[in-house]
Amino acid sequence: MRLRLTASRGRACPAGPAVITTFRIPAVIATLALLLSACGGSPSSTAIRPPAGSVLTVDPASYSNGTFSATASGSTGYVAGIDMDAFQEALRSYSVSVDGGYPAPAAAYRLAAPSPAGDRPVSPQEAEAIFAILRRGLVPHRPLTRPLTVPFSYSTGSQRSFWMCIQPFATCTASNQVQITATAVHTTQRSAIFVDNDNLSDVPLALAQTLSGAADQFWQAITANLGLPQNPYNTDGLGQIVFLFTRKVGQIDSNLAGFFFPADLFPDSDTTQYWNIHSNQTNMLYLHSAFASRVSMPSTMAHEFAHLVHFSRRFFVYQKTSFDPTYFVEGLAMAMEDIAGYGYNNNGSARYFVGLFLQQSADVSLVRWGAGPADIRSYYGAAYLVTRYLLDRFGTDTLSRVINSTLDVAPSVESISSEPYGRTFASIAIAIVNSAQGLGITDPRFRYSTIDVSQAGAMSFLNPGTQATTPMNWRFVRGQGGPAQVRVTITAGTSTPYAGVILK
Amino acid sequence: MRWAAFLLSLAACQSPQAHYPYVTLPVLLGDPGLQAAGQRVMTSGVYRPNGPYERLVHGVLAEGRHSLRLQGEAFDWLPPADARIDVWGVLRRDSQGLYLEFHNARLHGDRTRQPRITPPLDPGAEVELVARIRQVGSYPATWWVAQTEDRVVIRLAAPPPPGVPSGLVAIVRLRIRSEGPLGTLADLLSAVPLPGALPPPPGG
Numbered sequence: 001m002r003l004r005l006t007a008s009r010g011r012a013c014p015a016g017p018a019v020i021t022t023f024r025i026p027a028v029i030a031t032l033a034l035l036l037s038a039c040g041g042s043p044s045s046t047a048i049r050p051p052a053g054s055v056l057t058v059d060p061a062s063y064s065n066g067t068f069s070a071t072a073s074g075s076t077g078y079v080a081g082i083d084m085d086a087f088q089e090a091l092r093s094y095s096v097s098v099d100g101g102y103p104a105p106a107a108a109y110r111l112a113a114p115s116p117a118g119d120r121p122v123s124p125q126e127a128e129a130i131f132a133i134l135r136r137g138l139v140p141h142r143p144l145t146r147p148l149t150v151p152f153s154y155s156t157g158s159q160r161s162f163w164m165c166i167q168p169f170a171t172c173t174a175s176n177q178v179q180i181t182a183t184a185v186h187t188t189q190r191s192a193i194f195v196d197n198d199n200l201s202d203v204p205l206a207l208a209q210t211l212s213g214a215a216d217q218f219w220q221a222i223t224a225n226l227g228l229p230q231n232p233y234n235t236d237g238l239g240q241i242v243f244l245f246t247r248k249v250g251q252i253d254s255n256l257a258g259f260f261f262p263a264d265l266f267p268d269s270d271t272t273q274y275w276n277i278h279s280n281q282t283n284m285l286y287l288h289s290a291f292a293s294r295v296s297m298p299s300t301m302a303h304e305f306a307h308l309v310h311f312s313r314r315f316f317v318y319q320k321t322s323f324d325p326t327y328f329v330e331g332l333a334m335a336m337e338d339i340a341g342y343g344y345n346n347n348g349s350a351r352y353f354v355g356l357f358l359q360q361s362a363d364v365s366l367v368r369w370g371a372g373p374a375d376i377r378s379y380y381g382a383a384y385l386v387t388r389y390l391l392d393r394f395g396t397d398t399l400s401r402v403i404n405s406t407l408d409v410a411p412s413v414e415s416i417s418s419e420p421y422g423r424t425f426a427s428i429a430i431a432i433v434n435s436a437q438g439l440g441i442t443d444p445r446f447r448y449s450t451i452d453v454s455q456a457g458a459m460s461f462l463n464p465g466t467q468a469t470t471p472m473n474w475r476f477v478r479g480q481g482g483p484a485q486v487r488v489t490i491t492a493g494t495s496t497p498y499a500g501v502i503l504k
Numbered sequence: 505m506r507w508a509a510f511l512l513s514l515a516a517c518q519s520p521q522a523h524y525p526y527v528t529l530p531v532l533l534g535d536p537g538l539q540a541a542g543q544r545v546m547t548s549g550v551y552r553p554n555g556p557y558e559r560l561v562h563g564v565l566a567e568g569r570h571s572l573r574l575q576g577e578a579f580d581w582l583p584p585a586d587a588r589i590d591v592w593g594v595l596r597r598d599s600q601g602l603y604l605e606f607h608n609a610r611l612h613g614d615r616t617r618q619p620r621i622t623p624p625l626d627p628g629a630e631v632e633l634v635a636r637i638r639q640v641g642s643y644p645a646t647w648w649v650a651q652t653e654d655r656v657v658i659r660l661a662a663p664p665p666p667g668v669p670s671g672l673v674a675i676v677r678l679r680i681r682s683e684g685p686l687g688t689l690a691d692l693l694s695a696v697p698l699p700g701a702l703p704p705p706p707g708g
Contacts, residue, residue: 169645170662252644261645266686274684275659307642321687322649322657323640325670330643367670369639369646376643411560411577420558471671 055434055446057426058490058499066492071101072503075482078437078461079490080429081497083469084422092495095466098479101487153240154192158184162194162244163278164286165261166251173276180246187240191215195289196246202289203245214298215243215305218340222306225339226400229305231265231312234283241308242284243301249288257300258287260307265316283308296349299342306336310403318406327366327472328409331383332399335391344451349377350384355457357381358436362462366472382474385453389428392449393417422498429474430500433459439504446500469495524592524607524619529567539595539602544654546592546619547572547604548612551583558582561606565591576606579636579653580673580698581617588612592619608653622656625680625688632677634698639663639670650676650692658688664695673698 054072062068077098154160162180165172182194186208193208193215203211219241223229228237249256263271264280271279285304291297310332314320323329334350337343344350356378357364363374366383370376390398394416402412410421417424430446433439435453453459461478469475475497481487488501524546532538532547551574553563561583562575576593583589591609595602610617620634635650635658648660648670661681668674674697678690 169647256644259645260642262641270684270686274682274686274689304642311642322638322651326639326641326643326646329641333642367639369643369670371666407560408577411557411562414555414557414560415562418555420556422558 054501054503055430055441055443056501056503057423057430058497058501059420059423059426060492060496060498063490063492063496066496067489068499069487069489070501070503071485071487073484074486074504075480076502076504077479077481077486077488078433078502078504079464079475079477079479079488079499080426080433080501081467081469081475081477081490081495081499082422082425082429083471083473083495083497084425092470093466093468093493094495094497095491095493096464096475096477096479097487097489097491098464098477098481099487099489100481100483101485154184154187154194154242156184156187158187158192159197160194162280162282162284164244164246164248165277166248168252169261174272174278175276177278178248180244180248182244182246186212188212188216190219190238190240192240192242194242194244196244196248199245199247199289202247203292207293211243211292211297211301215241215301218298218302218305218336218342221340222302222309222336225336225396226306226309227313227317227404229283229309229312231283231316232267233265233281234312237312239283241305242282243287244284245287245289245292247289249286250290256288257291257294257296258285258304260285260304260311262311262315265312283312296342299337299340299348302337302340302342303333306333314403318404320406320408322408324403324409325367326369327379327383327386328402330369330380331385331387332403334380334384335387335399338388338391338450339396344384344388350381350388351456353377353381354384354453355381357385358432358453358457358459361460361474361476364473365470368470372470381456385432386425386428388448388451389431390424392447392451393427393444420498425472425474426498426500428500429476430502432474433476433500433502439502441502466493469497523621529565529570529572533570533572533602541595541597543595544592545595545604546590548588548590551585551587551589551591551609553583553585561609565589565604573600573603574606575603578606579608580634581608581610583609590614607655620653622652622654625656625658625683625690627680627682629680630677630693631680632675633658635674635676637664637668637670637672637674637676637692637695648692650678650690656688658690659686660692661689662691664692668695 056070058068079096081094083092159181162182163177164180166178167176181197183197183200184192185195185203185205186193191212193212195203230237263275263277264282264284266279268279268281271277285308287301310329314323337348337350342348356375360374360378363372364378364382365372369379387399398416401416402409405412413424414421427445431448432453434441434446435448436459438454441447461476464477464479467475486503488503490499524544526546527538529547529549549565549567551563551565559578561578564571565574574591589609590612593607594605596605608619622633623631625631633652635652637648637650639646639648641647648663650658650660658678674695676695677693679693681689681691
């Protein structure tokens with residue numbers, strides 16, 4: 001094992017060390033070694049000459065006089081910058097250039113200005129000692145222990161009425177919610193397939209049996225990963241989940257296949273008084289009955305069920321009343337489609353959505369969900385690539401660890417990754433390019449271990465030059481240097497982004 | 505120490521939301537009477553984080569031979585490693601014992617930064633707060649919340665104007681619609697990015 005790195009003192013070291021790294025050792029050890037040496041107090045380094053095929057993550061503190069530059073043998077430079085700072089609302093910009101750079105690098109490569117502690121191997125003992133400290137989890141609040149109500153249970157043939165919004169939720173009120181009378185076409189211990197009496201022909205018994213069978217299976221897979229959906233109307237988390245099929249879902253959005261409505265988990269007396277909206281006081285999900293026979297319906301049900309579990313655990317078990325940002329909520333649900341067996345590698349919607357993202361990434365800001373010109377489904381693709389990466393790199397329980405905690409998403413991920421959140425997003429960007437372009441980078445920090453992004457389709461790149469960005473908007477840039485070497489330069493403007501850099 | 509405990513409990517009884525009573529770390533750790541879970545407190549020490557975090561406050565606050573675990577989310581400022589800070593938050597207990605749930609901090613003695621206490625949120629009132637604005641939830645049932653430094657969550661009745669990114673720390677002006685068991689519902693009247701303080705990059 002051989003480690004080479006430079007680390008310069010950041011603005012808040014060790015909370016925000018400037019780190020420019022190339023690693024020749026496994027990622028975990030590299031991370032630990034980084035932390036051993038990151039506060040060595042060395043001067044900043046900006047003229048980096050990594051060897052061919054190098055991969056770098058660039059932190060904002062890595063810039064010197066507003067510039068970061070790296071040169072290596074090769075001909076192509078990929079830069080994926082991402083501005084993580086939502087402090088300013090205005091559009092910001094930085095620029096990227098890719099060219100042939102300096103004369104050929106010296107044969108005996110060394111990073112500029114190595115830190116005193118850098119450029120040395122880390123012993124397994126050192127690694128293990130720090131690993132134990134860094135990976136120490138945060139202790140969650142205790143779960144619900146006192147039953148609040150008896151879970152509802154339905155048998156086949158049951159009838160009941162449900163409140164439902166049939167217009168965009170921002171304008172939905174108790175006065176314009178409609179009431180639907182529905183029949184339980186099929187029920188099991190875990191699921192009740194209710195169908196709007198106006199749309200009963202959409203979901204015949206055989207289909208309802210198939211769907212409830214699927215529900216019972218993904219219930220097991222998702223609850224095994226995330227935990228049980230405990231909330232006031234399902235205190236032990238073992239109660240039935242109601243799947244209400246109705247064509248009225250399409251009145252909200254004709255392309256909408258299903259949704260989860262959190263108000264249903266609160267007492268109707270409270271929601272009507274304080275939110276001016278009716279609650280069904282039920283663990284339930286809404287599905288478009290016209291799509292019930294589509295092959296994608298079980299994955300849609302699994303996706304919405306993941307929302308129900310996520311919200312229940314975050315809100316009711318861990319009292320995280322602010323809940324989570326939409327990109328993470330949707331990304332988690334997409335990842336749970338994988339867990340349930342309907343995901344990316346089973347030709348699920350995730351692959352299609354990732355394909356859209358690869359084409360439209362420049363228009364996708366993760367913190368402005370659906371606000372840009374990109375197809376709304378491309379946001380799901382981006383969100384999926386985030387959560388899939390977290391699972392691949394940090395383990396299949398990562399999302400569960402994030403939501404089963406009192407911390408927000410970003411600090412919770414940091415507690416698991418032991419690195420700044422922005423650097424994780426720079427690494428995700430490298431992993432996306434690596435997989436989409438088949439670059440063969442094997443470092444586990446920079447690859448997906450379970451999916452091949454190239455299967456989703458071709459990836460579009462921006463040209464070098466000024467990059468106008470919004471917060472959490474990846475700008476994937478590709479440029480040619482060469483013929484013998486390539487230099488990438490990132491010049492901060494009103495934005496100093498995190499970035500993933502590949503010199504190939 | 506008993507006198508400090510009395511003052512602390514008195515402060516808590518009078519108005520548990522009113523302020524963060526200051527107590528030194530040795531006094532706090534030396535008197536179990538001061539360590540009630542849920543008690544707000546301000547104290548001082550040297551912050552030693554467990555990792556290179558930007559959003560997470562997770563480490564130890566040390567004062568001589570005394571130390572207290574510190575954990576929580578950065579709000580608008582991330583304490584530098586090994587800096588002497590004044591920190592405020594809520595005392596909690598878990599399986600590892602006592603810790604301080606971080607609300608915010610400042611460099612020791614920097615009186616330009618003060619704890620921001622959320623005022624009463626009475627229906628009909630207009631209030632001005634510093635809060636982080638976030639878009640949360642699953643599409644299409646997303647909504648926006650404003651979360652204050654002392655972790656009060658206010659649900660916004662309507663999305664903020666276009667261009668306001670989720671995660672923005674801003675000076676917000678709200679008109680309170682209702683307050684009840686589901687929390688507070690408010691109309692967002694204005695949101696101006698908070699100037700000055702170094703923000704932690706949010707996004708999450």
